[in-house]
Amino acid sequence: MSLPVVLLESVSRTxxxxxxxxxxxxxxxxxxxxxxxxxxxxxxxxxxxxLNVLGLLDEPTSGSYLLDGVDxxxxxxxxxxxxxxxxxxxxxxxxxxxxxxxxxxNVMTALLYNGFxxxxxxxxxxxxxxxxGMGHRMExxxxxxxxxxxxRVAIARAIVAEPSLLLADEPTGNLDTKTSESVLEAFDDxxxxxxxxxxxxxxxxxxAHAERQVEMLDGILTELETST
Amino acid sequence: MSNPKPRxxxxxxxxxxxxxxxxxxxxxxxxILGTVLGIGxxxxxxxxxxxxxxxxxxxxxxxxxxxxxxSNRSEFGFFGPQPNVNLxxxxxxERLERLNGxxxxxxxxxxxxxxxxxxxxxxxxxxxxxxxxLNVVAxxxxxxxxxxxxxxxxxxxxxxxxxxxxxxxxxxxxxxxRLNIDRVDHQPAIFIGEHPFIVVGIIDDLAxxxxxxxxxxxxxxxxxxxxxxxxxxxxxxxxxxxAAQLIAEQAPIALNPxxxxxxxxxxxxxxxxxxxxxxxxxxxxxxxxxxxxLLIGAxxxxxxxxxxxxxxxxxxxxxxxLGAARRHxxxxxxxxxxxxxxxxxxxxxxxGVLVVVGVAASRTWTPVLEPWVPLAAPALGTVxxxxxxxxxxxxxxxxxxxDALRAGM
Ligand SMILES: Nc1ncnc2c1ncn2[C@@H]1O[C@H](COP(=O)(O)OP(=O)(O)O)[C@@H](O)[C@H]1O
Ligand SMILES: [Mg+2]
Numbered sequence: 229m230s231l232p233v234v235l236l237e238s239v240s241r242t243x244x245x246x247x248x249x250x251x252x253x254x255x256x257x258x259x260x261x262x263x264x265x266x267x268x269x270x271x272x273x274x275x276x277x278x279l280n281v282l283g284l285l286d287e288p289t290s291g292s293y294l295l296d297g298v299d300x301x302x303x304x305x306x307x308x309x310x311x312x313x314x315x316x317x318x319x320x321x322x323x324x325x326x327x328x329x330x331x332x333x334n335v336m337t338a339l340l341y342n343g344f345x346x347x348x349x350x351x352x353x354x355x356x357x358x359x360x361g362m363g364h365r366m367e368x369x370x371x372x373x374x375x376x377x378x379x380r381v382a383i384a385r386a387i388v389a390e391p392s393l394l395l396a397d398e399p400t401g402n403l404d405t406k407t408s409e410s411v412l413e414a415f416d417d418x419x420x421x422x423x424x425x426x427x428x429x430x431x432x433x434x435x436a437h438a439e440r441q442v443e444m445l446d447g448i449l450t451e452l453e454t455s456t
Numbered sequence: 457m458s459n460p461k462p463r464x465x466x467x468x469x470x471x472x473x474x475x476x477x478x479x480x481x482x483x484x485x486x487x488i489l490g491t492v493l494g495i496g497x498x499x500x501x502x503x504x505x506x507x508x509x510x511x512x513x514x515x516x517x518x519x520x521x522x523x524x525x526x527s528n529r530s531e532f533g534f535f536g537p538q539p540n541v542n543l544x545x546x547x548x549x550e551r552l553e554r555l556n557g558x559x560x561x562x563x564x565x566x567x568x569x570x571x572x573x574x575x576x577x578x579x580x581x582x583x584x585x586x587x588x589x590l591n592v593v594a595x596x597x598x599x600x601x602x603x604x605x606x607x608x609x610x611x612x613x614x615x616x617x618x619x620x621x622x623x624x625x626x627x628x629x630x631x632x633x634r635l636n637i638d639r640v641d642h643q644p645a646i647f648i649g650e651h652p653f654i655v656v657g658i659i660d661d662l663a664x665x666x667x668x669x670x671x672x673x674x675x676x677x678x679x680x681x682x683x684x685x686x687x688x689x690x691x692x693x694x695x696x697x698x699a700a701q702l703i704a705e706q707a708p709i710a711l712n713p714x715x716x717x718x719x720x721x722x723x724x725x726x727x728x729x730x731x732x733x734x735x736x737x738x739x740x741x742x743x744x745x746x747x748x749x750l751l752i753g754a755x756x757x758x759x760x761x762x763x764x765x766x767x768x769x770x771x772x773x774x775x776x777x778l779g780a781a782r783r784h785x786x787x788x789x790x791x792x793x794x795x796x797x798x799x800x801x802x803x804x805x806x807x808g809v810l811v812v813v814g815v816a817a818s819r820t821w822t823p824v825l826e827p828w829v830p831l832a833a834p835a836l837g838t839v840x841x842x843x844x845x846x847x848x849x850x851x852x853x854x855x856x857x858x859d860a861l862r863a864g865m
Contacts, residue, residue, distance in 0.1 A: 285777060285857045306781055313779015322864045324774040328479030340468050341779035385778075 231297050233392050233424045234259040234282060239291030241277050241447075251277035252288065253447040259426065261392075264419045266435035267428045268452075269444035275428040276397055278444065282426065283395045284312045296392050313342035317386030319396035323378045325370040325385075332357065332366040335385045342389055356388035357381070359421075360414045376407030383414050387423065394418065396427045400434055412437050469784065473791035484796060487760040491800025491840055492807060494750030495833045499808025500815075501742030503825040507816050510824040519604070519663050522559070524693040524704045525722040526711060543712050543719060544688040546676060549596040551710045552691065557699030562599025564665070565689040567592040567679045572649030574672055576635040588634050591671040592648055594679035600626070602692045603664040608632075610640035610657025618675035623682070625653040628669035632658045648672065651682050664692075700724055750840060753800060757844035761793045765852040772852055773860030786853035790845045797841020798834050805833035 234257065241252040251274040259265055267275050280286035281293065284300060293300050295315060300308055317338070325334050335353035344352070357363050360380040370378050379399055386394055396415070400408035408431075416437060419425055427438060435441050441452040477484045528543050544563070545551065552561035573587040597614050605612075613624050625646060627635065637644050637655060644655050653674065662668055679685040691711060695703040704723030708716035765772070772785055809830055816823035 280858050283777065285861070309776070309779060309781045312777065316777075318777045320774075320861065322770075324770060324861070324865050326771060326774075327865070329475070333475075337472075337775070338778050340465075340472070341775070341781070341784060346465075346468070 230261060232258040232260050232294070233263075233296055234426075235292075235294040236281075237292045239281060239288040239293060241274075241281060241286065242289045250447045252281065252449075254291070255447075255449045257442070257449060259393075259424060261424055262419075262422045263440055264415070264425045264438045265427070266438035266441045267426060267444060268430060268432070268435045268441060271430065273444040274447045275430075275444045277447075278449070279395050279397050279426065279428050282393070283316050283318060284308045310342070314389065315392045317389065317391040317394045319379070319382050319386050319394065319399045321398040321401040323370070323375075323382045323402070325378055325381060327370060330367050330369055331362065331373070331381050334370065334381060335388050338385045338388045344389060352388050353384070356384040359387065359417065360384045361410070374407060375403045376410045379403065379407075379411045380414050383411070383418075387418065392424060394423055394425045396425070398428055398430070400429065400431060405433075408434070469787050469791055472788055473795055476788075476792055477795055483760070484799075487757055488753075488796045488800035488803065490749065490753030490756035491797055491837050492753070492804040494746055494748075494753040494840075495801050495804025495837050496807035496811065497749050498743060498746035498836075499805050499825075499829055499833050500811035501746055501808075502829050503808060503812030503823065504815055505742070506824045506826060507812060507821055511819075511821050518697060519694075521724045522695045522697055522700050523602075523664065523724065524695055524700055524707060526691040526693070526707050527720045527722070528687065528689060542687040543715065544691055545711060546688070548688060548691045548711055549598045552693055552707060553598070555703060555706055555710055557696045557703050559694045559696055560598050560601035561691065561693045562596040562602050563594070563676060563688045563691050564599055565594045565676070565679070565685060565687070567594050567674070567683050567685060569648055569683055572651075574631075574635070574646055574648050576637055576644065576646045588631075590631050590634075591667070592679075592683075593668065593671050593673050594676045594685055595673050596676055599692060600659070600662075600673075602694045603662045603668070605659050605668075606661045608658040608660035609638075610655070613656055613675050618677035621677045621681035622675070623651065623653045623678060624656045624675065626657045626659055626673040627655055628659045628671050628673075629661070630670040631672060634670075646672070750836075754797075754840045754844040757793050757796055757800075757841055758848060760796075761789060761845050761848040762851070764792075765789060765848045768852075769855060769860045769863035770865035772855050773857050773863065774865070776855075776857035777861060782853040785855075786849040789849040789852050790842060793845025793848070794838050794841040797837040797839070797844065799837070800841070801834035801837020804837060805830040808833070 236255050236257040238254040238256060239252055240250065240254055243249040243251060255278065267278060269275050277286065281288050284295070288301070295311065298311070300311065303311065326337065329337070332350065332353050335356055336349045339349045339352060354363065354366065357366055360383050362377060362380050362384060365373060365377065370381065373381065400411055403411065412434060415425060415427065425438075427434065429435055443450045443452050526544070548563050549561050552558050569592050574590040574592070575587045577586055596618070597612055600612055608629060613622075613626065617624050627637065627646070632638065635646055637646070637658065640655050640657060645652050646655055647653070653672070659669060676685065676688075691707070693703055693707060700723050704721050708719040708721055712719055775785060809825065812825055813823045
C-alpha cells in the first residue's frame with residue numbers, strides 16, 4: 229500500500245489552564261489517498277481540535293504527524309504555513325467568504341499565497357467553481373447566494389489549489405437538510421475524482437456519505453465499523 | 457524540505473489592499489480626512505509663507521533699503537529741544553562721500569526764519585493773498601541726489617553757492633505753484649521775510665522726503681549767513697545696495713570721531729532677515745498646526761486600521777488557513793494604511809495648493825510654492841500611514857489562526 233496522506237501517531241493536545249483540557253488523547257490515525265473519512269462525536273469531544281492539528285493550524289502537545297510523508301512537527305511556523313497553503317483545503321461551518329468580493333475573487337484568494345501563477349488563477353477558479361456547480365454565479369457577491377451555494381463556493385476555494393487533503397468542519401452545520409444535500413453531493417463528486425476528504429460532523433446522515441467513520445469521545449478516537 | 461516558502465508577491469498584496477480600500481469607499485474617505493487636513497495645512501502653510509515672503513521681496517524698496525540717516529541725538533533731549541551743540545560737521549557731505557559704499561550724501565536742516573513768510577513779489581499787498589508760510593530748509597548739494605530729486609526746470613545749487621552764501625533757492629513743485637512761478641530762465645526772485653533769493657530750479661518730484669515739495673531749499677552757507685544757522689539737524693546717506701548696515705556703522709565715526717555715540721543712526725533692517733523672519737513666523741505657527749492635524753490624521757488611520765483588524769479577524773484567520781504567513785497579514789494591513797496615508801497626502805497636497813492659489817488670488821499676489829512641497833506631501837502621507845498602521849498590523853499578524861477562525865466572518 230502507498231504512503232498515507234495523513235499519519236498520526238499517539239498525538240495528544242492538551243490545553244493548559246487552571247483546569248487542563250485533554251482535547252486529544254494519544255490519537256493514532258492513518259488516512260490514505262482518496263479516502264473519505266467522517267469524524268463524528270458529541271460537541272466538545274475534540275473533533276475540531278483534531279481537524280486543526282491535521283490542517284496545521286494547531287500543534288499537538290505530543291506525538292508525531294506525517295503529512296504526505298513530511299514530518300510537519302519538525303517544520304517551523306513559516307514552513308507549516310506554506311505547507312498549509314499548498315497541501316490543505318479548508319471548508320468551515322460559517323463559510324468564511326469575503327463579503328465585499330465576488331464569488332470568483334473569493335475563490336482566487338486561495339491562490340494568492342502558494343505561488344500559483346497569476347495568469348492561470350482566473351481559469352483555475354472558473355474550473356473549480358464549475359466542479360461544484362457554481363460556474364454561473366461567478367461575478368456575484370456571496371450576499372446574493374443561498375447558504376448551500378455559499379458553501380459550494382467555499383468548497384471551490386478549498387480545492388482550487390489542488391490540495392492533498394480537504395478538511396471540512398461541520399460544513400452543513402449552518403444549512404438546512406435540503407441545501408445540505410447539494411454540499412454533500414459536491415463532496416461525493418470530489419471523492420469520485422480521487423480527493424482525500426475528512427469531514428467533521430455531528431450529523432449521522434452526513435457521516436453516512438463517507439466510506440469510513442471515526443468517532444471522537446472525550447479526546448479518544450475510535451474507528452467505527454461501516455457498512456458500505 | 458524544498459522551497460517551503462512560496463515567492464512573496466508584492467503585487468498581489470497591493471492588489472488585495474487596494475481592493476479592501478475600494479470595498480468600503482465611504483469609510484476609506486472618512487479615514488483619510490485627518491491626513492488630508494494635516495497635509496493640506498502643511499502644504500498651504502509652506503506655500504502661503506513662501507508666497508508672502510516673495511511678496512515682501514517684490515515690495516522691497518531699494519531706496520529704503522539703502523537709506524541711512526544720522527541725526528543729532530541731543531536735538532530732542534530730556535528737557536525738550538536742546539540748543540544745537542553742533543555734533544555734525546558742516547563738511548558732512550564731503551566726509552561721507554569719501555566712504556566706500558556711499559552713493560550720495562547730504563545734510564538737511566530746518567531753518568528758523570523767525571516766522572518770516574515767503575512771497576514772490578517785492579511788495580506786500582494786504583488784500584491779495586501772496587505771502588505763504590513755507591518751510592525753509594538748508595541743504596548741501598548732495599541732499600537732492602540722496603532723495604533722487606527730479607527738476608522740473610533749472611538746476612541745483614552747488615558748493616560754490618554755499619561757500620559764497622549766494623542768495624539762491626530751489627523750490628518744490630507745490631511751493632512753486634503757490635508762489636506762481638513756473639519758469640526760472642528769467643531768474644525769478646522770491647522773498648523770505650526781507651531777504652531776496654533767486655530761484656535757480658523747481659523740483660518736480662522726490663523719491664524721498666516729499667514734504668520738500670512744499671519747501672524752499674537754500675544752501676547751508678547762505679542759511680548760516682542770513683538766518684544764523686548754527687548746526688546741522690540730519691545727514692542723509694544713500695548707500696550701495698547691501699552696504700547700508702556697514703555705512704550705518706562707519707558714518708557716525710566719520711562725522712564725529714570723538715563722540716560717535718551721541719549721534720542717532722537710522723538704518724534699514726537687514727532685508728534678508730526681514731523676509732526670513734516673516735517666513736519663519738508664519739511657518740512655525742502653521743507648521744505646528746499642520747503637525748497637530750497630521751498627528752490627529754495618523755491617530756485616525758491607526759484607529760480605523762485597528763478597528764478594521766478587529767472586524768476582520770475572521771478574514772485574517774481565513775487567509776492564514778489559505779497559506780498567508782504572518783508577514784503577509786502584516787503587509788496587507790500596512791499597505792492599506794500606507795495607501796490611505798498616500799491618498800491623504802495626494803488629496804491634501806491638492807487642497808493645500810488650491811488654498812495657496814486662492815489666498816494669493818484674493819490678494820493679487822503671485823502664488824509661489826517650492827516644487828518639492830507637493831511632491832513630498834504624498835511621501836509624508838505614506839510615512840504617516842505606515843507609522844499609524846504599524847501597531848494594528850502587528851496585532852493582526854500576531855493572531856493565532858485557530859483563534860482568528862473562531863471569530864467567524
Ligand atoms: N483554545 C482552547 N483553549 C482551551 N480549551 C479549548 C480550546 N479549544 C478547544 N478547547 C477545549 O477542547 C475540547 C475540544 O474542543 P473542540 O475540539 O472544539 O470540540 P468539538 O469540535 O468536538 O466540539 C473542548 O472541551 C474545548 O472546550
Ligand atoms: Mg467543533
